[in-house]
Amino acid sequence: MTALARPSGPEPLHRAADSAVIHRSLADPERFAEIFDTYFDEIHRYAVSRVGLAAAEDVVSETFLAAFRKRARYDPERGAVRTWLYGIATNLVGKHRRAEGQTLRALGRQGVERPAEGHEDRVLGQVSAAQVRPELARAIGRLSDGERDVLLLMALAGLRHEEIAAALEIPYGTVGSRLYRARQKLREVLGGTDPMLDVKEDDRG
Amino acid sequence: MVRELYGRPSPDPAMKERVQARLAAEQRSRRLPRNRRRTGLGAGFVALAAAASVVGAVLMDGDAARTQPGTTNPDTPGMVLLAAADKIEKAPVGRYWFNDTFSGQSYVIKARTGTYAIVGAHTESFSWAGAKPGDGVSFYSRDLPARPLTRADEAAWRKAGSPRSFPLAYEDKKVTYTMKAGRWSQDGSYPEQGGEFLLLRSTGKPVKMTFEQLQKLPSDPDALAKLLFAPEENPRFGPVTAIQKISRAKAALSAPITPQVRAAVMRALAKQPGVRAINDVTDPLGRRGVALTADYDFVGPDKPQYGSRQEVIFDRNTGALLGSQTVLTKPGGPYSTQRPGFVIFHSLVRDSGWSDTRPTPPSKLPF
Numbered sequence: 299m300t301a302l303a304r305p306s307g308p309e310p311l312h313r314a315a316d317s318a319v320i321h322r323s324l325a326d327p328e329r330f331a332e333i334f335d336t337y338f339d340e341i342h343r344y345a346v347s348r349v350g351l352a353a354a355e356d357v358v359s360e361t362f363l364a365a366f367r368k369r370a371r372y373d374p375e376r377g378a379v380r381t382w383l384y385g386i387a388t389n390l391v392g393k394h395r396r397a398e399g400q401t402l403r404a405l406g407r408q409g410v411e412r413p414a415e416g417h418e419d420r421v422l423g424q425v426s427a428a429q430v431r432p433e434l435a436r437a438i439g440r441l442s443d444g445e446r447d448v449l450l451l452m453a454l455a456g457l458r459h460e461e462i463a464a465a466l467e468i469p470y471g472t473v474g475s476r477l478y479r480a481r482q483k484l485r486e487v488l489g490g491t492d493p494m495l496d497v498k499e500d501d502r503g
Numbered sequence: 504m505v506r507e508l509y510g511r512p513s514p515d516p517a518m519k520e521r522v523q524a525r526l527a528a529e530q531r532s533r534r535l536p537r538n539r540r541r542t543g544l545g546a547g548f549v550a551l552a553a554a555a556s557v558v559g560a561v562l563m564d565g566d567a568a569r570t571q572p573g574t575t576n577p578d579t580p581g582m583v584l585l586a587a588a589d590k591i592e593k594a595p596v597g598r599y600w601f602n603d604t605f606s607g608q609s610y611v612i613k614a615r616t617g618t619y620a621i622v623g624a625h626t627e628s629f630s631w632a633g634a635k636p637g638d639g640v641s642f643y644s645r646d647l648p649a650r651p652l653t654r655a656d657e658a659a660w661r662k663a664g665s666p667r668s669f670p671l672a673y674e675d676k677k678v679t680y681t682m683k684a685g686r687w688s689q690d691g692s693y694p695e696q697g698g699e700f701l702l703l704r705s706t707g708k709p710v711k712m713t714f715e716q717l718q719k720l721p722s723d724p725d726a727l728a729k730l731l732f733a734p735e736e737n738p739r740f741g742p743v744t745a746i747q748k749i750s751r752a753k754a755a756l757s758a759p760i761t762p763q764v765r766a767a768v769m770r771a772l773a774k775q776p777g778v779r780a781i782n783d784v785t786d787p788l789g790r791r792g793v794a795l796t797a798d799y800d801f802v803g804p805d806k807p808q809y810g811s812r813q814e815v816i817f818d819r820n821t822g823a824l825l826g827s828q829t830v831l832t833k834p835g836g837p838y839s840t841q842r843p844g845f846v847i848f849h850s851l852v853r854d855s856g857w858s859d860t861r862p863t864p865p866s867k868l869p870f
Contacts, residue, residue: 330526331523331526331527334522334523334526338519338522338523339514339519342512342514342515342518342519343511343512343514346512346515347509347510347512351512351515354518355518355521355522358518358522359521359522359525359526362522362526363525363526363529366526366529367529405508405509430504430701431508432642432644433628433642433644434504434505434508435508436626436644438505438508440624449505450505450509453505453506453509454505454506454509478807484504484505486606486848486850488504
């Protein structure tokens with residue numbers, strides 16, 4: 299996991315296409331709908347996961363409105379559109395820390411607010427999560443806001459170190475140290491399990 | 504595991520339409536923005552660490568007393584450990600298996616009168632599971648009061664005026680630990696469950712076993728090691744490290760296994776490369792034990808500036824699991840003022856066993 303390791307997949311093409319769309323949307327605002335259509339679902343998932351259904355709408359709509367308003371300032375050199383959107387969404391989550399706390403407490407209890415959909419490990423996942431859920435949720439709640447943002451950008455959004463650094467505008471080394479601390483704090487409640495190990499880091503580069 | 508906790512929220516087409524409508528209105532109302540020079544996203548947003556007088560420490564595996572490797576005992580650590588394994592007694596099986604554990608994180612406080620360490624993020628967890636399906640599973644927890652880590656820390660804390668609360672700051676998080684105990688809260692109750700016990704793996708999927716399956720685990724250490732320390736199915740997790748083996752062993756020892764298997768777990772772990780025995784360890788409750796330990800071997804950008812090891816501790820006389828602790832081996836980073844042996848984190852077993860009636864969490868504090 300180094301800063302230099304780049305994936306050879308289609309991601310750079312996406313980035314070029316996305317930034318072209320952003321660029322064209324400067325002259326033709328309607329073009330921004332393509333960005334919206336491409337990324338609404340995952341930003342929505344991320345927002346619901348972090349702040350719950352009630353506050354998610356605010357986070358999601360503000361994310362796309364802010365992205366639209368700031369699109370002239372989008373800099374493709376700094377990261378993909380997707381990364382940029384996650385950064386905006388994460389900063390908006392920061393305005394809903396109370397909702398985030400409530401969501402974590404609900405997740406710790408049962409997570410009834412959102413049934414998991416068609417996951418192959420669903421049964422085992424539910425059982426194992428039920429056993430560690432309360433403590434894991436509480437431990438995530440106890441992380442610093444910065445640690446939690448970094449952890450969840452990796453776990454939920456699947457961003458890599460350098461993408462998280464770009465999304466949050468923090469140094470690469472800070473991403474590493476926050477992630478390290480977050481993992482360590484969660485590891486104990488999982489009986490030594492690395493909390494991130496269901497994230498296919500190598501698949502994502 | 505984090506992903507699993509959050510699950511996967513369902514799509515919400517209605518919300519999508521609402522947001523789309525807002526965005527469309529915005530698109531129509533906006534005049535073309537001037538094509539400004541690209542400025543990037545700005546350089547700000549770097550959180551400054553506050554409160555230089557306090558170092559918030561943040562590791563998560565270990566204990567709140569200093570360990571003293573025994574040098575006067577003629578027995579080798581391994582022998583003492585194996586002797587302890589022999590002493591494990593058979594307890595009658597009951598209807599409910601319970602675990603009462605508590606954990607705490609050590610924080611170094613640099614007072615004007617001298618540096619001392621306190622235990623914060625101090626939590627007691629109580630859980631029980633029925634031996635049979637339908638007997639239920641319940642989880643409880645409460646906050647424990649912060650307290651000085653060792654006698655020496657207590658003396659330094661008194662010198663500092665015996666403060667009752669400890670405001671800590673690191674990164675952008677401020678938290679205050681106080682010497683007030685919290686109340687028990689029920690974190691979850693699953694009356695339809697029971698009869699299954701989870702052996703958390705260090706990587707990948709947890710292993711779930713029924714009570715009957717647990718009773719049938721081999722009591723031969725080598726056969727057990729093959730099961731317990733088996734590599735993950737997915738090769739990308741690589742070989743199982745000594746630290747992970749300690750975690751797996753601890754998980755197994757927290758489950759209702761037979762005394763023979765319990766002894767076999769200890770023997771199997773003791774034989775693993777990178778794992779060594781320590782003869783004389785005192786835990787934060789003052790209980791003396793023997794430990795099996797392995798050094799943390801971090802590599803890469805996340806490598807901390809200090810060295811540490813993980814210990815799993817056993818009662819010397821009964822072989823019972825006492826808990827685990829992360830112990831400083833090489834001072835540095837947030838622990839540059841501490842000596843080797845400083846306990847960075849502890850997770851101790853207060854009580855564990857069978858009960859015929861539904862167990863309830865104790866009101867008395869563990870110390």
